[in-house]
Amino acid sequence: MSSVVHPDRGTIATCASRVGLAFLEGRPVVLGVFALRFVVGTLLVVGADWSSPGLWLATISWLLTVWAVYLINGISDIEGDRLNGSSRPLASGRLEVPAAWAIAAILLTLSLLLASLFPRPFLLAVLAFVGLGLVYSVGPWAAKKAAVAALAVAAVGVFLTYLAAALVVGGTVSASAVVFAAVASSWIAVVGHTKDFGDVAGDAADGRRTLPVMLGAERARVVVAAGTGVVSAAALALGALVHQLRTLLVLGAAGPIVIVVTLLAGGGDRRGEKRPYRSFMAGQYALNVAALLGALES
Structure with a gap:
């Protein structure tokens, strides 16, 4: 009996550990400020009702998107982070790249599924944020390689966060x-x-x-x-x-x-x-x- 139970527990513990490391790689301090921005974005529209389960689901969808985008950014930053002596999970080798990609894919899938429950503008905002993340991090012309382009993309992502939250609430901004x-x-x-x-x-x-x-x-x-x-x-x-x-x-x-x-x-x-x-x-x-x-x- 124990030979069957313990491997399962070990697998669960390993998965939980990887998710925890992926969360650290996603930079909790950044996720926290994005959560604040989204909440503030809903309150920029008069009449927002935070007792509505829909707003909580929209917030979760957005934060899963942000987490995935920052995880992808961490993957793309491994070499530079190592040269800078970073102790982040990916740079330090505590989180493997294939596991990080798998977690990012799961996060994006969940975020899009939740976003599909809302009017199309919110889903489009989620997709746009993912696109900004890819433009920032991926490819030989990634925006992160140039100071002005990198911060311009980041600023658009912040503005989009406030806007996406307002779109969920509806009404006039x-x-x-x-x-x-x-x-x-x-x-x-x-x-x-x-x-x-x-x-x-x-x-x-x-x-x-x-x-x-x-x-x-x-x-x-x-x-x-x-x-x-x-x-x-x-x-x-x-x-x-x-x-x-x-x-x-x-x-x-x-x-x-x-x-x-x-x-x-x-x-x-x-x-x-x-x-x-x-x-x-x-x-x-x-x-x-x-x-x-x-x-x-x-």
């Missing part, structure tokens, strides 16, 4: 909601370059033209800091002038923090070089939490 999504996406397009600090050696060896690779780390910090100032100033102005956009004041406050951290980072320590990215992510979380709280209060 206000101009202020579109502006909010556009500013939030601009934070990605500009301040998102902070993710490349600390990865110069691996990115250069992998043929990527990130800002630190093209300009050098010091000059890239100045450029990113200047861009951050422009985005945060715009967010501050819009938040102060338009009541419906008051939560953008959070980015206005986060901007100076990111600027200081970006300009002071460096010294060859990879952990230190990643501080600007962590402050950039904190700004995203703060913005979306503020928007969520603001929508619940109103």
Whole structure:
């Protein structure tokens, strides 16, 4: 009897372990902010009812899509991640590439099945996000190889997340909601370059033209800091002038923090070089939490 039971338990444990590693490869901190964006996106449309099981299913569908896309990105990044000393599951060899592909395929299948339960625009949004993910990660002309193209694709994916959530709810999306999504996406397009600090050696060896690779780390910090100032100033102005956009004041406050951290980072320590990215992510979380709280209060 035991000779039959134990192998099954071992198989289940192995599968569970691989799924857990795939989740880590999908970057939980990124999945978390995408979940926040989707929830905020539904609340940008007046009358969203979060007691509806449909909204929960749509959220799960979107997050499965995001997870699959980031898992595929992890597969495509293995060589560069190893050169940069990354400890991610794929780069460290803890998760095998065939297993990662299989899990990504299962995630995409589940996400599309759930998306098919909703009106066609939502399904098309899911397919568009998958397409953006492939454009970003796969092939000799992958957008990730060029700094501007990479962040432009990422920003479109963020804007699409807010839009897809609104499509599930239906109704009319206000101009202020579109502006909010556009500013939030601009934070990605500009301040998102902070993710490349600390990865110069691996990115250069992998043929990527990130800002630190093209300009050098010091000059890239100045450029990113200047861009951050422009985005945060715009967010501050819009938040102060338009009541419906008051939560953008959070980015206005986060901007100076990111600027200081970006300009002071460096010294060859990879952990230190990643501080600007962590402050950039904190700004995203703060913005979306503020928007969520603001929508619940109103």
